[in-house]
Amino acid sequence: xxxxxxxxxxxxxxxxxxxxxxxxxxxxxxxxxxxxxxxxxxxxxxxxxxxxxxxxxxxxxxxxxxxxxxxxxxxxxxxxxxxxxxxxxxxxxxxxxxxxxxxxxxxxxxxxxxxxxxxxxxxxxxxxxxxxxxxxxxxxxxxxxxxxxxxxxxxxx
Amino acid sequence: xxxxxxxxxxxxxxxxxxxxxxxxxxxxxxxxxxxxxxxxxxxxxxxxxxxxxxxxxxxxxxxxxxxxxxxxxxxxxxxxxxxxxxxxxxxxxxxxxxxxxxxxxxxxxxxxxxxxxxxxxxxxxxxxxxxxxxxxxxxxxxxxxxxxxxxxxxxxxxxxxxxxxxxxxxxxxxxxxxxxxxxxxxxxxxxxxxxxxxxxxxxxxxxxxxxxxxxxxxxxxxxxxxxxxxxxxxxxxxxxxxxxxxxxxxxxxxxxxxxxxxxxxxxxxxxxxxxxxxxxxxxxxxxxxxxxxxxxxxxxxxxxxxxxxxxxxxxxxxxxxxxxxxxxxxxxxxxxxxxxxxxxxxxxxxxxxxxxxxxxxxxxxxxxxxxxxxxxxxxxxxxxxxxxxxxxxxxxxxxx
Amino acid sequence: xxxxxxxxxxxxxxxxxxxxxxxxxxxxxxxxxxxxxxxxxxxxxxxxxxxxxxxxxxxxxxxxxxxxxxxxxxxxxxxxxxxxxxxxxxxxxxxxxxxxxxxxxxxxxxxxxxxxxxxxxxxxxxxxxxxxxxxxxxxxxxxxxxxxxxxxxxxxxxxxxxxxxxxxxxxxxxxxxxxxxxxxxxxxxxxxxxxxxxxxxxxxxxxxxxxxxxxxxxxxxxxxxxxxxxxxxxxxxxxxxxxxxxxxxxxxxxxxxxxxxxxxxxxxxxxxxxxxxxxxxxxxxxxxxxxxxxxxxxxxxxxxxxxxxxxxxxxxxxxxxxx
Numbered sequence: 001x002x003x004x005x006x007x008x009x010x011x012x013x014x015x016x017x018x019x020x021x022x023x024x025x026x027x028x029x030x031x032x033x034x035x036x037x038x039x040x041x042x043x044x045x046x047x048x049x050x051x052x053x054x055x056x057x058x059x060x061x062x063x064x065x066x067x068x069x070x071x072x073x074x075x076x077x078x079x080x081x082x083x084x085x086x087x088x089x090x091x092x093x094x095x096x097x098x099x100x101x102x103x104x105x106x107x108x109x110x111x112x113x114x115x116x117x118x119x120x121x122x123x124x125x126x127x128x129x130x131x132x133x134x135x136x137x138x139x140x141x142x143x144x145x146x147x148x149x150x151x152x153x154x155x156x157x
Numbered sequence: 158x159x160x161x162x163x164x165x166x167x168x169x170x171x172x173x174x175x176x177x178x179x180x181x182x183x184x185x186x187x188x189x190x191x192x193x194x195x196x197x198x199x200x201x202x203x204x205x206x207x208x209x210x211x212x213x214x215x216x217x218x219x220x221x222x223x224x225x226x227x228x229x230x231x232x233x234x235x236x237x238x239x240x241x242x243x244x245x246x247x248x249x250x251x252x253x254x255x256x257x258x259x260x261x262x263x264x265x266x267x268x269x270x271x272x273x274x275x276x277x278x279x280x281x282x283x284x285x286x287x288x289x290x291x292x293x294x295x296x297x298x299x300x301x302x303x304x305x306x307x308x309x310x311x312x313x314x315x316x317x318x319x320x321x322x323x324x325x326x327x328x329x330x331x332x333x334x335x336x337x338x339x340x341x342x343x344x345x346x347x348x349x350x351x352x353x354x355x356x357x358x359x360x361x362x363x364x365x366x367x368x369x370x371x372x373x374x375x376x377x378x379x380x381x382x383x384x385x386x387x388x389x390x391x392x393x394x395x396x397x398x399x400x401x402x403x404x405x406x407x408x409x410x411x412x413x414x415x416x417x418x419x420x421x422x423x424x425x426x427x428x429x430x431x432x433x434x435x436x437x438x439x440x441x442x443x444x445x446x447x448x449x450x451x452x453x454x455x456x457x458x459x460x461x462x463x464x465x466x467x468x469x470x471x472x473x474x475x476x477x478x479x480x481x482x483x484x485x486x487x488x489x490x491x492x493x494x495x496x497x498x499x500x501x502x503x504x505x506x507x508x509x510x511x512x513x514x515x516x517x518x519x520x521x522x523x524x525x526x527x528x529x530x531x532x533x534x535x536x537x538x539x540x541x542x543x544x545x546x547x548x549x550x551x552x553x554x555x556x557x
Numbered sequence: 558x559x560x561x562x563x564x565x566x567x568x569x570x571x572x573x574x575x576x577x578x579x580x581x582x583x584x585x586x587x588x589x590x591x592x593x594x595x596x597x598x599x600x601x602x603x604x605x606x607x608x609x610x611x612x613x614x615x616x617x618x619x620x621x622x623x624x625x626x627x628x629x630x631x632x633x634x635x636x637x638x639x640x641x642x643x644x645x646x647x648x649x650x651x652x653x654x655x656x657x658x659x660x661x662x663x664x665x666x667x668x669x670x671x672x673x674x675x676x677x678x679x680x681x682x683x684x685x686x687x688x689x690x691x692x693x694x695x696x697x698x699x700x701x702x703x704x705x706x707x708x709x710x711x712x713x714x715x716x717x718x719x720x721x722x723x724x725x726x727x728x729x730x731x732x733x734x735x736x737x738x739x740x741x742x743x744x745x746x747x748x749x750x751x752x753x754x755x756x757x758x759x760x761x762x763x764x765x766x767x768x769x770x771x772x773x774x775x776x777x778x779x780x781x782x783x784x785x786x787x788x789x790x791x792x793x794x795x796x797x798x799x800x801x802x803x804x805x806x807x808x809x810x811x812x813x814x815x816x817x818x819x820x821x822x823x824x825x826x827x828x829x830x831x832x833x834x835x836x837x838x839x840x841x842x843x844x845x846x847x848x849x850x851x852x853x854x855x856x857x858x859x860x861x862x863x864x865x866x867x868x869x870x871x872x873x874x875x876x877x878x879x880x
Binding site: 025071104105125129 | 193194197199201202237364365366367368369380385386447449450452459461463465473474476478482483485486487
């Protein structure tokens with residue numbers, strides 16, 4: 001199946017739920033869904049479009065909203081599902097029931113952006129240390145780190 | 158009597174710090190808890206403050222063994238964002254180095270697997286041969302690790318006839334020896350007894366846990382980014398996808414050695430078919446707004462970079478997912494119901510590149526008194542800052 | 558005069574000084590063979606051909622800081638290396654190199670001394686277990702339990718294999734066994750199977766690849782030796798080197814016809830024969846990979862023990878036919 005066939009098929013299956021369905025490059029298909037339709041869309045991709053392989057989940061801080069991109073790969077193309085949550089209420093469902101391998105990526109999203117993934121099997125921190133203070137979400141755009149002033153003994157800093 | 162054994166963060170079996178807490182009963186493992194974070198360096202956040210060229214150096218230093226994979230994956234994506242078409246010769250050289258890196262990485266892994274299994278003679282022989290590859294890489298790029306040959310729009314160094322002849326010679330020697338290792342690894346009785354049936358991961362588990370690379374291939378999952386999503390020169394080369402169906406460490410050894418033999422074929426094809434022309438084209442300073450997903454088959458599996466540009470000379474977001482992170486859930490599954498004695502072997506069989514797997518956030522600044530981790534990250538950031546001002550030579554002619 | 562001879566025997570040859578020097582030499586030989594088989598150099602720079610390397614290692618370790626873990630049983634922890642060294646050195650005294658009179662039994666050569674030497678060579682395994690146990694470190698405990706598990710595997714084949722030539726020679730005294738085979742060298746071939754079994758079992762006793770699970774570096778850090786450092790570690794390593802020499806000496810005395818010819822010629826024969834056995838042990842070490850503990854036990858009971866019993870049967874049958 002070529003990309004255009006897959007795009008047509010997705011339009012038929014998802015209808016109005018798939019917003020901004022684009023095919024910007026060879027083997028790259030992007031579309032957006034609301035968070036309520038996320039799990040059904042992923043289940044459809046896994047069962048009908050042979051997308052059982054989740055590459056990763058990217059989180060983006062886009063100001064008023066957080067955007068999440070789920071990157072799936074099938075043997076003929078790659079499909080990327082976008083969803084957005086408001087900054088004030090960042091909750092969205094987990095896809096671990098459909099794709100068990102997604103748990104690590106969702107844990108990373110939780111600790112880096114401060115979002116809440118509902119239904120995640122294991123919600124501990126992944127990369128940050130155990131005594132990292134709560135409320136600090138490093139990948140948000142407003143979290144800046146100021147490098148401490150370097151003190152070189154006996155010289156200019 | 159069940160008790161918890163900590164493997165890591167410091168352990169002779171691990172090349173990098175990672176903490177695996179195993180709950181054991183006698184010699185059988187009943188549960189595994191992987192705790193990451195010891196190798197955090199905050200690269201994704203740092204990448205947002207550096208321009209495109211500086212980011213090549215940053216991504217190269219995500220890892221030592223697969224440095225070229227990350228740099229190439231990044232540069233591929235940026236070239237797509239900037240709508241550049243690098244010249245054919247540059248692309249051939251770039252992917253020649255990729256295949257040489259794959260050979261070096263797999264030979265390294267083979268030696269390490271031999272060492273973990275206690276087969277030190279195998280380890281010594283394989284690493285002696287790896288020196289041939291390192292010498293070739295040093296001859297072409299000037300470095301044994303961190304080749305620094307990529308630039309946006311092509312490569313920085315050219316190949317001449319003498320170098321091409323040397324590469325072909327080196328590959329011919331290595332081919333004979335690698336075939337010997339394939340026979341040895343698959344038939345030496347004490348080695349096979351050690352690695353057969355260890356670290357089982359069935360086909361269904363490999364698919365549902367999103368395993369990638371040789372780990373998945375050894376379970377029969379025939380997926381390779383070079384075949385599915387051929388980038389640049391791979392649709393012009395003739396090679397096979399190697400799988401095994403034993404689903405254990407022996408299968409992973411066989412898959413990697415077969416991949417090495419395929420890489421030799423590809424290297425020969427690339428050298429013999431190297432087109433003439435420039436090696437790089439000029440790249441603009443700023444990238445048009447847009448986003449791109451770049452996938453690459455690193456020696457350990459699928460490497461994916463997501464890059465978003467907003468019209469400036471710095472990326473808006475760089476997301477890196479190295480293959481080892483994708484293999485961690487599969488590792489937990491493999492370790493369960495195994496023996497303690499098999500832990501290093503199973504863990505080494507996924508070819509862990511732990512520093513690839515954890516890059517997301519700056520570790521410094523949140524703590525006040527904690528010394529060790531802070532200083533390590535500080536040191537790493539200082540190391541990153543050093544090549545900031547290195548100029549990039551386009552169309553550099555090899556002076557010898 | 559007798560006192561002087563006894564002192565010479567105890568302290569010089571084959572006593573402490575000789576054991577120290579010869580065991581460091583055999584460690585050098587083992588490391589060199591292992592390295593050359595792996596296309597490496599091995600010890601090269603310390604002394605001519607690197608001969609002084611093991612001695613240098615020993616003195617370096619003696620000079621390092623000795624750390625005793627807080628939770629460990631201090632007295633037991635500290636005394637074990639010395640006891641181990643004492644045991645293997647005493648076992649070395651029982652080898653029939655010189656100063657024994659074939660006609661009458663003495664202190665170092667008496668009927669039953671083959672049993673005593675086997676017993677003394679089993680004790681270091683217990684010492685290793687206690688060393689691992691008293692360290693109260695998780696990895697040492699696992700290493701200690703593996704040491705004892707291996708003991709259940711190789712001990713029986715080793716005993717059966719070593720005692721078969723004794724049965725054929727109709728004596729439990731090492732010197733008499735050696736003299737028997739010196740008189741009838743062809744009968745050595747009857748013990749070939751036992752020799753192979755004993756070689757493999759000795760490799761397991763000395764904890765060398767493929768049987769080096771108890772201190773497998775990549776799995777359990779250092780196994781029983783994890784917490785040992787400085788002088789104690791130096792003494793332990795010396796204990797194991799001397800154990801290698803004594804075990805090879807035992808095998809040479811029983812399977813290769815002993816060391817005839819008095820003090821000087823006997824010494825040359827001792828060196829040549831033990832080096833040959835150490836060469837075989839190094840070959841096995843270089844050519845195989847480590848196997849798991851359950852595989853050791855199943856190999857020992859399914860392969861080694863039946864072969865040792867077969868050797869015993871052959872010996873008994875042969876005894877029936879001999880004059």
